[in-house]
Amino acid sequence: MIDVYVTGGGVAALAAALDLVEVGLSVRVAVTDAGEELPRGAVRDPEGTIAALLERLASPIGGDRESAERAGRPDAAPRAVPPEAVALPGARGGWQLQPLPAVLGAPAVPLSSECLAILGGGGAFRAYLDRLKPLLTIGKTREFGALVRSRFGRTALDRLVEPLIRERFGVAPEHVDVAVAAPGLNEALSRSGSLSAAVLAYSERHVARETRVIPAGGWGAARDALLERLALYGAQLADARPTAVRLGDDEHRVEEADGGRFETRAVVLDRGRRVDASGPAVSCEGEASEPRLPAAARVRARASVGVEAPVAIPGAARVRTVELPSGERWSVRVSRRGEADWEAELRGPAAPAEAVARQPDPEELAAALTGAGLSPRAGTEWRTRRYAAPHARIEQRDEARAAVDDLDGRFRGSALPVGSSLHGDDLSAALETARAQAVGLRRRLTGIAD
Template sequence: MVDVVVLGDSLPELASALELAEVGLSVRIYPHMREDDRADPRDADGVRDPDGSLRSFLAHVATPIGGAGAPENGSSPGFTELPPPPPLLQNAQGEWLPQPQPAVFGIPAVPLSSASLALLGGGAAFRAALDRIRPVLTIGKTHEFGELVRNRMGGGVLERLVEPLTREAYGVPAADVDVAIIAPGLNEALTRMGSLSGAALDYAERNVARETRVAPSAGWGELRTALLRRLGLYAVEFVESPAGIVTATETGWTVATGAAAASGSLHPEESGPQPTAGVQTPEQATTARAIVRGAAASGHAPQDPELSGLLGGPRRICGRVAVAQPAFPSTHPEGPGVRGVQVGDGSSWTVRFAPAGAGWQAIVSGPAAQGLATTEAARSAAEAWVKDAAIAAGATLIEGTAEVSMPFAPYVTIEQRDAAQGQLSAWADARPGQIPTGGALHGGDLAAAIADARARAIQLRRHLTGITD
């Protein structure tokens, strides 16, 4: 018997395994059914880390056991911070021009600056400037981001500056996003400053910190290698085959692999083992006191039925495709540039043009949608959508396939986020000895998933080692 079995090998599952192994608990890890179930980041763009939890994890992995010597991945402090570059946006004539700075998701702090005038035109810029003299009659009461921008600064700022960046980040129009989600504290800044542009000026530095992306110094692949190496130092066992039959017993869990896993079965039986063709013999199975369940990010069936009720959020089609260099102005030849487009069915997408190695890429983000299929056929169709969106944005495609993913969309309202977190907590509270993990359980937020996995693992290890009941 081992202390804990871990079903899945994405970063949140491995993070929980490390917390358990570091106190001497025996851990055995089973891989996900498919490689894309892991949904680990595949590029150097990094992920958002507003509360620093990912930085803490990366620094921990980079620190040698015992706290002395060179970092594990050969760099210090183990991560790189990537502040968001101010993007180029398009004016009514289709010209690429720099976003006014400072700004908060497109809200200009200086509505009558030369950059604002160039992008908005005189009329829309003057309308935005009226924000400075309009009384603040609904302080803290406007919860929808789009409504706040339109009421204070007009439709020009909303459509030209704010919508492309909001849709890119969240997959929905700004009217559907809570201010407290996209810019926590902006309403409070509006109260202090008396205008939205003043609030943007007051909030801008905080917004840059929130939107700064974090990546391992040596890359995501090397992070995974360093993490696996560190787990190996604690004698963590790695099983080559995915888990098959998962069975609850009086003392914990039994996990079988072999033919059961090859058939794609992941079926927990709460009432004890059931005869099933291809199940391993007892000596081939693993028994454990506790279990970590990783939510497959790809959405491929079969998924762990125990977690399926927690995976009801919308997904997005996202992708990257190689393109020819866009016609950016000579003053900003490297961009990046962001624009919104509509594709054949009328849905709204965003396309970001950015350098990629020696060439260029179009980073395409689709709308958030419920019930988005994740079958192989759906992925082939998604590749076509990604290419269509890039072409609609004016890209010249370079031959090659598009890299496509279908991540869970971020939370856009406080109610949605709190409901999901409450459901997750209720699930875990009702199932002591089990840890649910994965970015899919946190609106696709990898940093939040790792932080939650580590926190729950610490609680579990205290229980298993007898520190608490």
Template sequence: MSQVLLLGGGISAFAAALDLAEVGVRVLIADPVVRLPQVPVRREGGEIAALLAEVAAPIAADGPDSPEAAPRPVRTADVLLRARGGWAPSPERSVWGIPPVPLAKSCMALLGTGGAFRAYLDRLKPVLTIGKEHNLGALVDSRLGRNVRDTLVEPFVVEGFGVPSHAAEVALVEAGLNEALTRAGSLSGAAELQFEEHAAREQVIEPAGGWDRFGELLVERLRLFGAEVFAGEVASCVLEPDGRWAVTDADGALQRFDALIGELENVEATASHAAQATPVAWPRDEQADADNTPLSLHARLAALRPELTRQYAEFGIQGVPADVADGSDALALIETGGGESWSARIVSNAGSEAVLRLAGPARPNGEIGQPPVPEALASLGVQQASGAIVTHVTVAAPFATDAARDRQREAREMIAREYPTLILAGEDVHGGALGAALAELRPAAVQLRRKLTGISE
């Protein structure tokens, strides 16, 4: 029987292992604790909802189901933006702040009459200029005016991507928007066409019983298909000439596996430990680049680390402004003394403590600072709730340009070609997107299981 070692990781790693276990491949789990999402999860292309529904469904027709795993959309709150000395609702059915009706009352309240009429010129510009601009900020400036970009668009883009709209590409922020421009003949008309797709893709989703419970159910599901916990602690993994992996535990015991699954952090930790223990403990340097410098898997993994990361912070607050109604979110940008822009979202739910969520700029990996809590409190006119603790995490930044996305994809594809029995999982190598990780990894797991079960070469 073929056997695979799951080194550990998050939902995508365990989902890939589940795809193997379901067809009889023996899976051993080095770390049975699932690393769970640390920021709200968007529905994206539907892969996340499909996995949740799969784990919720019974294995056999007459077996028990697990309703706690079923996908549940999180309520979408109305968003208030700050302009003209107060808070006013973001235009209805807007896409990244782009208003579908520039002369609507909501636009006039935020932009003023002059700003709204400037935005309306978008409807009068020639069709020939549509769909040519790839930079989102430049596109909004040219069609709707800088006032729309600064007031309506920038807060959403900075919150979503950690960069200003002039540093983001249209196709990465809103897939299909350029095509909608051509069909509609205006940017505001394109937003109208895109809204339903945008809302579905950006809908926050979670398991009915929460992510902690889903992690437990995912491990239980693996166990039902025969998965077991790896006895001991993995010390090193060595790729042997026949393509199998020799795995040594901390006591020196050796086992061989047909494939490995793990997130970048798990694989790198094992590689680093092994490299310190013995000079031959990781794959042979058999792949040479154009300059004839050989690169090992260890070097390939180092090149795959996220180029940019973002910090997120959250804590309870009190003293929410009177014009921020219960059940609404208030979104604003906070400029720090160092010239950085952070997004700040007040989440005010009736009957519960209000929360302030800060999302930082995309920074080179390794550069970490402190969230601007005092600046945010002062700017928004709120206070930190008594005893409230600031939770703080750092994760991979979303891709805002094709170049960044393509570099990461090429690095992943290089490892997949050179090490076909290694499934490298995790959102960190997919711009922090769980849906994108699942969309790539689950087909890779199916291909591997066909190989391991003898269906294909």
């Protein structure tokens, strides 16, 4: 019997495996087909959880720099990617750089030249009235859209905030909690007396929260570093794909595609990043009801395609909202991929998982791009996939955590569901939860705790 079986090779699952194997537990990890589970680029890391893991992989074990076996992986070291201004549709057409400082589009200086170029004179002056308007509700506005509309007006909400909020969350700003989008902004508003002053006071914290992280050598290098570290500690790295997991009261059983069968004291169920990724069938032994595995309650589709080079704005991606012939509102980001290639990434609306069962229609997406003045590049193909939608409400985040805790508690901490799809496609939150669960599990398996 082994101590722990890990059913996949996503970042959160491998990090949990490392926390378990480094204390001497026997761990078997199924690492096949994990490439699609890796992030595509730099990701948000507001609490520094991802950067801490990457620093750990980049550093030698125990500080021993003499032994090649204990050496770190410099290509896994975290590289910070600060947020940059994007270009938004201007008041007179074309593209204009968004005003900074800002919090998800809400500006600190409503009468700046950038605000005037996007909002026009009337819209910018309406936003400036925020400085003169008394604060009637101190830190009580829940929805980000309602807060911006009441302080800056509808034009600022539609042109500055809506494109960025819809890109991030897949819903209109009126359906996003301030406490989720910008924790602490309402408190800054109470102290400052106006939203523009609050944005200015909050801007450094916002930049820190929005700074993304990526391994120096890419996510493939970080995954390789995790696998090397696991092998160094003696983990079994399996090429066979697990097909079935049977959870029992005292022990669990795992079957692999090549016929291998394993008894294990605990299992880490990697739910991965993509909501349509297949995993092993999970059932129970000796119980009337099968376990209800946590899954993404809300999903959004994404699609990307190469496009002809738009009018250049040095160093700036372009972000806007488009409407498909079906009436759905999608976010579009056009950014440079290499020296000469440009790519459009479209993100669909967040919706219940059953409502996003189909992949988007490329013809509808192409029509939306054409309507926005963009042309798919000849010879390039659409790339479509589905991911969990980010949590826009506190309740959504709490419900997702409760679903993870429910399975964890049902099997007394010996069945740990992990993966970004359980946390609104948030690798930082998934990693934090997976490592906390793994620490609790290793304490029980080593006899430190009951």
